[in-house]
Amino acid sequence: MTGCGVVKMKGEVGKIFGETSSFEFEFVVFNPRDVKRGDYVKVWNDVEGWIVAYVTDVKAKSDFSSEDVIKGRNVESEIYVAKASVIGKRENGYLRAPRTPFVPGEKIFLAEEDLVADVLGMSQEGAYIGLLGDTSVRVRLDINSLVQKHVCILAKTGSGKSYTAGVIIEELIEKGVPLLIIDPHGEYSSLRYRNDVSEETERMGEFGIKPRGYDSIRVYVPPGSPFADRADGVIHLDGRNLDAEEIIELGNITSSSAQALLYQVLKDMHDYTIDDILSRVEGEKHSSKAVILGALTKIQKSGLFSENPTPLEILLQKGRAVILDLRGLDPVYQDLIVARVCDRLFDMRKREEIPPGMIVIEEAHNFIPERGFGKAVSTQILRTIASEGRKFGLGLMVISQRPARVDKNVISQCNTQIILRLTNPNDINAVRKGVEGLTAEMVEEVKRLPPGNAVVVSPELERPVIVRVRVRKSRHGHAVEIFGGRKSGKTKRKEVKSESRNQSQSGLFKRIFGG
Ligand SMILES: Nc1ncnc2c1ncn2[C@@H]1O[C@H](COP(=O)(O)OP(=O)(O)O)[C@@H](O)[C@H]1O
Ligand SMILES: [Mg+2]
Numbered sequence: 001m002t003g004c005g006v007v008k009m010k011g012e013v014g015k016i017f018g019e020t021s022s023f024e025f026e027f028v029v030f031n032p033r034d035v036k037r038g039d040y041v042k043v044w045n046d047v048e049g050w051i052v053a054y055v056t057d058v059k060a061k062s063d064f065s066s067e068d069v070i071k072g073r074n075v076e077s078e079i080y081v082a083k084a085s086v087i088g089k090r091e092n093g094y095l096r097a098p099r100t101p102f103v104p105g106e107k108i109f110l111a112e113e114d115l116v117a118d119v120l121g122m123s124q125e126g127a128y129i130g131l132l133g134d135t136s137v138r139v140r141l142d143i144n145s146l147v148q149k150h151v152c153i154l155a156k157t158g159s160g161k162s163y164t165a166g167v168i169i170e171e172l173i174e175k176g177v178p179l180l181i182i183d184p185h186g187e188y189s190s191l192r193y194r195n196d197v198s199e200e201t202e203r204m205g206e207f208g209i210k211p212r213g214y215d216s217i218r219v220y221v222p223p224g225s226p227f228a229d230r231a232d233g234v235i236h237l238d239g240r241n242l243d244a245e246e247i248i249e250l251g252n253i254t255s256s257s258a259q260a261l262l263y264q265v266l267k268d269m270h271d272y273t274i275d276d277i278l279s280r281v282e283g284e285k286h287s288s289k290a291v292i293l294g295a296l297t298k299i300q301k302s303g304l305f306s307e308n309p310t311p312l313e314i315l316l317q318k319g320r321a322v323i324l325d326l327r328g329l330d331p332v333y334q335d336l337i338v339a340r341v342c343d344r345l346f347d348m349r350k351r352e353e354i355p356p357g358m359i360v361i362e363e364a365h366n367f368i369p370e371r372g373f374g375k376a377v378s379t380q381i382l383r384t385i386a387s388e389g390r391k392f393g394l395g396l397m398v399i400s401q402r403p404a405r406v407d408k409n410v411i412s413q414c415n416t417q418i419i420l421r422l423t424n425p426n427d428i429n430a431v432r433k434g435v436e437g438l439t440a441e442m443v444e445e446v447k448r449l450p451p452g453n454a455v456v457v458s459p460e461l462e463r464p465v466i467v468r469v470r471v472r473k474s475r476h477g478h479a480v481e482i483f484g485g486r487k488s489g490k491t492k493r494k495e496v497k498s499e500s501r502n503q504s505q506s507g508l509f510k511r512i513f514g515g
Contacts, residue, residue: 014108020101027108029080038133042111048098052111052119053084056441090118095462113137121462127171130469139467142460143175147358147395150413154403155420160452161399162187163476164469173214178357179321186327189219190477200471207470219323223303224508237340239274239305249332251295258288274300302508312344316357328509338367339378346385349394356393364398365405373405386413404430417457421449438464
């Protein structure tokens with residue numbers, strides 16, 4: 001038995017020993033059941049009063065040797081030693097770290113939840129995303145900071161990115177923040193329905209929430225979408241002034257002489273429609289003319305562009321969360337829609353024609369790829385929103401399973417960073433570099449986080465914390481991977497399958513099921 005003979009005060013769980021500093025110390029744990037990695041403890045400092053520290057590790061030590069093993073002896077006693085990293089104390093609203101080292105022999109107590117919440121700077125208001133570590137302290141993120149200073153959610157597939165995004169979206173909807181959700185997998189329209197998964201509803205008491213659905217959801221789809229019958233509307237874009245790059249991408253023009261011709265034709269055209277380009281190209285005497293005409297005709301046939309485009313202000317409206325369900329759409333068209341929509345919204349926001357709000361980008365590596373990991377026409381505007389959006393009240397929620405492949409600048413513009421489990425070394429490296437204030441210990445934690453647990457870094461929190469993300473109030477829709485044939489997540493709901501009967505024959509949509 002450890003701790004025998006030690007004089008203990010009531011509630012005392014350990015005592016400091018060995019070398020200490022004002023940043024970290026080690027303490028002997030009297031009973032290993034009382035102190036675990038991730039716990040918050042407090043220690044009395046004669047000069048400073050109560051100081052809070054975070055347990056980064058607990059080790060068992062004994063003098064049991066190889067010789068003991070050979071001689072068949074048993075372990076007689078082991079001691080448990082915890083390592084703690086000092087957080088500090090709150091004084092006049094500010095966190096202060098002690099300036100004097102802790103004295104060996106000082107007593108360690110478990111810190112009360114109120115004290116921990118106060119020291120870490122937990123707010124009583126804001127978006128409630130879950131509970132701190134093993135405690136019942138609610139972690140709330142400031143709404144203005146979330147919306148204006150951007151948030152990223154990074155984690156490997158299946159560790160809870162979209163689920164966590166859903167939790168934040170629920171909170172933002174309840175606070176009335178206008179949202180546009182770019183939804184390549186059609187996962188978010190289930191926000192309409194209350195969560196009825198029993199394993200999750202059973203845990204609602206623990207988090208102090210109740211199931212509910214949101215009727216402020218509106219779903220829009222592109223023309224030809226097989227999911228149009230469930231949508232609130234179809235969006236058409238203004239096809240004016242498509243640039244050469246966009247036409248090359250949409251029309252899949254690979255011939256360099258055709259590309260050259262297109263650049264040449266567009267060089268002196270201003271404010272034009274697709275028809276205008278068609279008639280100009282028709283007048284050319286060039287061997288590649290047919291390629292361009294074919295590409296333009298295909299773009300027109302997509303039906304995406306119209307003389308009567310959808311007024312895009314409907315995508316960001318007071319009291320609404322609008323979902324742009326791009327499921328099944330050719331990725332090139334997804335990219336173009338995101339580019340054009342975001343460009344227009346940013347413009348309207350600058351002129352205050354739409355309210356402040358947030359754009360949620362799932363699969364962000366496809367829209368804002370890091371250099372060397374592909375090209376996307378939406379990159380430029382998303383970079384601009386990341387760097388200038390806060391001035392105009394337009395925020396981004398960037399979600400990706402490949403942090404290493406998302407534009408580094410955009411990630412580092414995100415003030416709130418939510419990281420769930422990651423295992424790929426390149427992705428871990430990207431997070432280590434891109435997330436300010438992430439300690440080496442937290443990086444280690446990231447590799448081991450159980451599903452639904454996140455490391456959260458936020459400007460309001462004094463240090464990164466581990467959060468048990470709360471269960472969803474509304475139903476979580478499961479992602480269906482359409483391109484590349486890989487399925488991510490579980491496709492529990494049978495209704496998903498029946499949607500295939502509405503298969504569109506439009507060339508923009510790939511066969512989704514049973515292809
Ligand atoms: N906070 C959570 N509470 C309960 N279950 C969760 C939580 N986060 C994730 N899950 C479970 O993990 C699964 C995968 O999460 P999901 O968000 O779809 O992963 P991805 O990271 O691929 O987007 C979900 O279907 C859900 O069952
Ligand atoms: Mg997902």
